[in-house]
Amino acid sequence: MFYIGKDAKQLLMDKGALVTMLFMPLVLILILGFALGDAFTGMPEKIDVAIVSDETLADAVQRFSDELDDWPAQEKTAVLGLAEQLSVPELLIETVESTEDLDSITFHYENELSEARDKDYAGVLHIGEGSRAQIWEQQFLGGGESTGTFTFYANTSEPQQAAIVEAIMKQFIDQFYAQTALANAGLESSMLEGIGDVIYQGSQPISAFEYYMFAMGVMFVFYTAGFMASYAYMEKKTSVYARLILANVSQVGYLVGKGVTTVFLVLIQLMLIFAVNLALFRIEIGNWPGVLLISLMLGIAVASVALLITAIQFRFRSEKVANQFMFFIITIFASVGGSFFPVSDLSPLLAQLSQWTPNGRALTAFLQAAQGAALEEIRPAILMLSGFSCLCFAIAWLFFPRQGGAES
Incomplete structure (x- = not known):
């Protein structure tokens, strides 16, 4: 608590640091949110989606036909014909392809799920074997809740393109099952009427303000690393560090104290940015525990960078590293990681590269959690940030001077 209180007090007295860490991200969120709002509410120019089916429609119809062997021939033929018309995957594809507002979505048929997932599709729809027949059983045989695997x-x-496709699919399937329930209840409702009227409501799952709330957050938290490293070197120059060592404070204890303080300050910084934007723009978060977990892991990653810069500065007795980091490295990371614009809209290569930066991977995870993604989906980001932190901590410990480090 001593370290946290001391560094927090020093930070509060540094008006330039406060402006950089809190005021600038909020201003940029406002500017970019209003300036680029249209780019987030419209559909992307091209969205490629893969379809992988473990069986053909004909095979599915034959599977369902085998279950109707004891039906009269005329009724069986009528049900099979209607079932073929009401095949959910085919209806979904036909509806999307015939809707003018969704003409940017293109479906591609693949044979292997693993190969399709390795390609640059926005997403892959996997149609499990027997899934069509299971849905037909629910519709025509009263088989209870469907267990069809889509x-x-x-x-x-x-994430932006995938969220659009996922939202459209969910809306379509919800509408389909609603009409199925009405039909099973004996209410007048045509199974085909209105199914093609899937409306993309312009409800891009990620708004400009939501995107830049996270994008600016993951960018500006790294300035905290630079400021903390600068404060640490100032302590060395003014002999504060030397007095701590003489007072039997171990080097490990000093570094741990700086790291814990950095994590604490990053969490406060993120929570303030989130709170202001949630209040102003009524942004909804689908998975708050996920957002908090990512915030914690990002804070640890920032702390590891702060300690790495501190160790390098102590080793070479220069504060230029922190300045160069804040002026150049953060800007490069922000550009590659997607803080200024969604890099996935520019090129697949840049999108892949962004996932190897801590801020880019954290941004992707934040966006996924905001859309309600489960822990399993954000786990790769958690593991990447953990690995990055461990690497920086290890290098920092190797660089940190064991002897003579207390000299100014």
């Missing part, structure tokens, strides 16, 4: 695998490198 799985959509979102491309984490294309």
Whole structure:
């Protein structure tokens, strides 16, 4: 608590640091949110989606036909014909392809699920074997709740496009099952009427303000690393560090104290940015525990960078590293990581590269959690940030001077 209180007090007295860490991100969120709002509410120019089916429609009809062997021939033929018309995957594809507002979505048929997921699709729709027949059993035989397996695998490198496709599919399937329930209840409702009227409501799952709330957050938290490293070197120059060592404070204790303080300050910084934007723009978060977990891991990553810069500065007795980091490295990371614009809209290569930066991977995870993604979906980001932190901590410990480090 001593370290946290001391560094927090020093930070509060540094008006330039406060402006950089809190005021600038809020201003940029406002500017970019209003300036680029249209780019987030419209459909992307091109969205490629893969379809992988473990069986053909004909095979599915034959499977269902085998279950109707004891039916009269005339009724069986009528039901099979209607079932073929009401095949959910085919209806979904036909509806999307015939809707003018969704003409940017293109479906591609693949044979292998693993190969499709390795390609640059926004997502992959996997149609499990027997899934069509299971839905038909529910519709025509009263088989209870459907267990048909339709799985959509979102491309984490294309969160914006994947979210659009997933939202459209969910809306379509919800409408389909609603009409099925009405029909089973004996209410007048045509199974085909209105199914093609899937309306893309312009409800891009990620608004400009929501995107830049996270994008500016993951960018400006790294300035905290630079400021903390600068404060640490100032302590060395003014002999504060030397007095701590003489007072039997170990080097490990000093570094741990700086790291814990950095994590604490990053969490406060993120929570303030989130709170202001949630209040102003009524942004909804689908998975708050996920957002908090990512915030914690990002804070640890920032702390590891702060300690790495501190160790390098102590080793070479220069404060230029922190300045260069804040002026150049953060800007490069922000550009590659997607803080200024969604890099997935520029090129697949840049989108992949962004996932190897801590801020880019954290941004993707934040966006996924905001859309309600489960822990399993954000786990790769958690593991990447953990690995990055461990690497920086290890290098920092190797660089940190064991002897003579207390000299100014």
